[in-house]
Amino acid sequence: MQAPGPGAIETARMLPGLARDPLGTLHGLIGSYGDVVRVKAGPMLVYLVADPALSKYVLQDNYTNYRKSPIYDEFSILLGEGQLTTNNLDYWRAQRKLIHPAFSHSHVRGFAEDITSSTDTMLARWDAGAGQYRDIYDDFVRLLLSVTGRILFSIDLSDDTTQVTEALRAAFDFIMKRVNAPVKLPRSFPTPQVRRVTHKVGELDDLVRRLIAERRDGSDTADLLTALVRARDEDGRAMREEDLLNEIKTLLVAGHESPANALSWACQLLATHPEAEAALAAEVRQVLGERPPTFADVKQLRYCRMVIEESMRLYPPAWIVERTPIADDEIGGYRVPAGARVTLCMYHIHRDKRLWDDPEAFRPERFTDEEVAERHRFAFFPFSGGPRVCLGKDLAMTEMVLILAMVAQRFRLELDPDHVVTPLASVNLRPQNGIRARPIRRS
């Protein structure tokens, strides 16, 4: 059976709206046609899926029949083939087995101090400029770059002038333009921008290769790079240099943007929900008092975790997850041909009123253990699900809980009334022009 969806004329009328407001347009389509919607625009055939069980089917039950989104192909200029982008399942399995232990509980515990000391530096800047409005989204991106750089290779990347940030920015601008462009040249076409990005990424590669060589020579720094250089498979083989390089860059990119987005939205929501903000401050006072948090506190900071989860429900950093079937498939009784795009509408599932009571309301209490146990596992899946679930999810939750607790311990935030915060649904769901807020020191 063919899935319902708009006809050619309705689709043509809808396209400008889709580019301007993808969240609203997808909401309208799901509202009109149901949980599986077929959209045919020129050569492109897309199936929107807005149901938890069907998302589970694609990501978990039948995952071997699905390739990753073509969006990831755009990332290859920066990342080559790595965990996030690869479609070679044998290669992915072998790499994931090698990398996974580096994200174990004991390693994440060891990173807590990197997280709190970078956060301390950011909050000292807030203190120095207390009372001034600032872009907290920009602050969180820098903070997460700093944290990720320290965790990965023990260097601070928060400084604007580093090769790493320049390469990441140049590559990201290029990738975003291509992801959003209706028509594009082949990636190999050597435009001046392609040459510039390739040059910058080459510099980043040289830097990472140098760091890899240092670790291979026996440097003993306790970071992810050392863990990955030392990782061995069952036959005692280490990762090839090219694979290591691509994985390190993948972790750098995947590791900083999403937690920075989630923390920005959490702060924006707390600033507009004083009761939740007061409850968080009370928990932090009770668990930490005046002292800085440690890894052991993360478990005790339960409300803090619930605030982050509820923020990611309303603003999931990865607002859609996309796949392409390798062979024809059936989703929810509808035929989906090989090569089509299957868009799992995470943002819309997270706000579905059949799954969530008063879904637009910000209520961290939805994430008590009892409420979570009653819901479908894929009613809330900000880290995706199935075998290709986010590799860094435990690290990310630890980072976000520690950072948000430190923010709430020292400051409350007042939003700039003259600044409108608008979500921009691009590769990530981020605040379009940042979030302007004034940190007020707690007495």
Ligand code: HEM
């Ligand atoms: C709030 C924070 C984060 C969110 C919401 C998030 C979300 C996601 C999602 C949705 C995916 C699946 C994408 C897909 O299948 O198309 C993913 C994959 C991945 N993430 Fe995260 N992520 C976060 C933080 C991190 C961190 C901190 C790291 C590492 C430092 C990381 C590393 C990865 C990697 C390596 C993959 C690919 C996994 C695989 O395919 O095996 N992520 N993430």
